[in-house]
Amino acid sequence: MVENKNKFCNLKIISYYTGYVILWTAALMLLPIITSIAFKEWNTVLDFIISIDISAGIGMIFILFGKDTVGKVKVEWKHGLIIASLSWFLLMFLSAIPYKLSGHVGSYLDAIFDVMSGFTTTGLVLTQDLEHLALGMNMWRHIITFVGGQGMVVLALCFLVRDTAGAYKMYVGEGKDIELVPNVKGTARIIWKISMIYLVVGTLILWINGMFIGLKPVSAFFHGLFIFMSAWSTGGFAPMSQNMLYYHSFSYEIVTMIFFIVGSFNFGLHYAIWQGNRKEIYKNIETQSFFITATLASFFVALGLSKLNVYPNAMAIFRKGVYNLLSAHTTTGFANVYSRQFALEWGDFAIIIMTIAMLIGGSACSTAGGFKGLRVGLVFKGLIADIKKLLMSERKVSVFKFHYMKDNILEDGMVKSAALIIICYIILFSIGTAMGVYYGYPVSNAAFEAASATGNVGLSIGITSPSVPAALKIYYIIAMYLGRLEFMSVFALIGFIAGGIKKLCRRYSR
C-alpha cells in the first residue's frame, strides 16, 4: 500500500515538472506567431495558435495533476532523469504540430523527425521546399534548435520561483553536469545569459556580413539570426535547402565556422574565460583533445581529397574539406556541398575520417553531441596511465592528473564510466549502420548517416529523405534522442515505465 502511494507520488512529481517544462517551451511559440503576424502569414499564425493551445493545455493538465506534491516530495535522481527524458519525448510530438499543419512535411513521422533533429541540435531535415516555407515556421525551426542546444529543462529552471532542491537532478538529466555557481537556477541563468549575449553579437556580425555579400537588410537580419542560432547550438539547420551553399561566400563560412567551434565548447569554459581565466583554453583537457583530433582529421580529409583530385586548389580543399570536417567534428552539420557529393566524389577514406570525427563530437556540457572530447581525453589518459603503471616499479605509487576547469585526479571509475558511454554510442551507431545496410545502402554511406544521427551532427550523405523506410526514420529519431541525452535519462524513463507495467500486470494476474 505504502509502495503504491510512493509510486503515485513519483508520478505526480514527475508530472508537475514535466508540465512546467512543456509550458515554458510552448510559450516560445509566441515568437513565430509575432513573426508571422509581422509578415502577414495568416495561416501560419493560426497553425501556431492551435499548436500553442494544445501544448499549453497539456502542460497545465500535467501541472494540475502533480501540484499537490510540490514541496512535499523530494526530487530524487530518478525523478530528475525521467523529467528530462519525458519532457523531451512529449515535446517532440507537441512541437511537430505546426510542422504538420504547414503542409511542408510528408507525414507526422517526418514532422517529429525534424523536431527531434532540431531539439537534439542534429540538423537532418525532412521538411520539403524550405524556399517557400513561411518565415514564422523557419523561426520555429531555429528556435527549436537554439533552445535544444541550451536545453529545455535548463530554460524552465531559469524561471523557477525558488531554487528547488532537486533542480540539479533535472539539469543533469538533460546531459549537462557542470555547476557554474553553487545553485542550479543560477547556473541555468548563466548558460542562457552566455547564449543570449553571443546571440546578439553573432546575429549582428552575420547581419552586417549578410548585407556585405548582397542580401537585403531585412533578409540579411533573418538569415543572420537563423544561421547564428544554428551555428551556436551546433544545430545545422538553415533557412534554405542548399544550407551554406546558398550564400556562396567565404566570409560567411569563416564567421559561421568561428561560431560553431565556439558553440561546441563547454559552458564552463566560456564562464571561466568570462571570469578572466583565459589560460583555461590551453589547459583544458577538452580543448586539447579537440585541437588534436580536429587537426589530425582535417589533415587526413585534405589528404584524401587531394589524392583523388576532388578539388582544384588548396582554397577549395579548405572551404569544402576542412569546413565540412569541422562542421562534422563540432557536430554542427552545416554543409557547403550537396549531400550526394560526399558519396560520389569524396571517396571512402575521407568518409571514414568524417564518420570518426562525427562520433567524437564536441565538448561535454555544451550544445554539441558525440562521445565528447572529455571522454576521449579521459580514456586516452587512462590508457597512457595504465601503460605507465605497467612499466613502473610495483612499489611506486603514481597519481595521474588531468585539467578540466581545475586539476583533477584521474580515477579508474572516471575512465570506466567514460568508456561505458563511448561503448553505448558505438552500439547505437553500429545498429544504425547495420539497419542502413539492410535497407540497401552501401556500408560507408550507412555508417556516415548513422554517425550523423548518433553524434547529433546533421550532415547527410543522401540517405535522409522522405522516401527512406519508416523503420530507419524511427531508428534515427531514437539515435538522436539517446545520443543527446547521453543514455542514462532515457534508460531511467524506460525502467520507470517498465516497472509500472510490471506492477500493473502483477495486480491483474492476482
Next chain:
Amino acid sequence: MSKIFKIITLSITMFLFVVITANAESGVTFNQLVENAKLYNGKTVTVKGEAIGESMKRGAHSWVNISDGTLPMGIWMDSNDAAQISVYGNYHNTGDLIEVTGTFNRACSEHGGDMDIHAQSVKIVKKGTPTPHPVNKRRIIVSIISTICIVILLRITYKSFKLQK
C-alpha cells in the same frame, strides 16, 4: 543510285545522332548534374528553374540560386541579367521561371570549389506570380475554440494554486 541513297541515309542518321547527343545537355536537371558531375564538368548546359530567395550582387556579377524541383543550384551571372529577374520565390511568391545556358563546374576553381553554373545567357521564360494562401476557415474556428478552452484551463490552474496557498 542505291549506294548514294544509302550514304545520304547514313549521313542524315549520323547527323541526327550528333544533334540529339549534343542536345542531351540541354534541359538537364540539377539532380542529373550532381549525380553525373564528372561527365558534365566544363560543358555547356541549359537549365530551367525558379529563381529563389534573392540575388546577391558581387560587383559586376551576381549569384542567383534557382530550383528546378529536384535541387537548387547557384548561377553566377552578369548583374544586368540578374536585374531582369523581378520576382523571387518565397512564401508569398512563386519566382520567375528562368532558362540559363552556361558552363557547369563540378568544383569551380574561381568560387572555392562550389558546384555552380557560369551563365552565358539568361532568359525569363515566365514571370513570377503571388502564391495564394487562402485562410482556412476551419482552422479559424478550431483556433478560437482551443483558445477559449486554454483560457478556462488557465483560470482553473490559477484558482487551484491560489486555493493551495
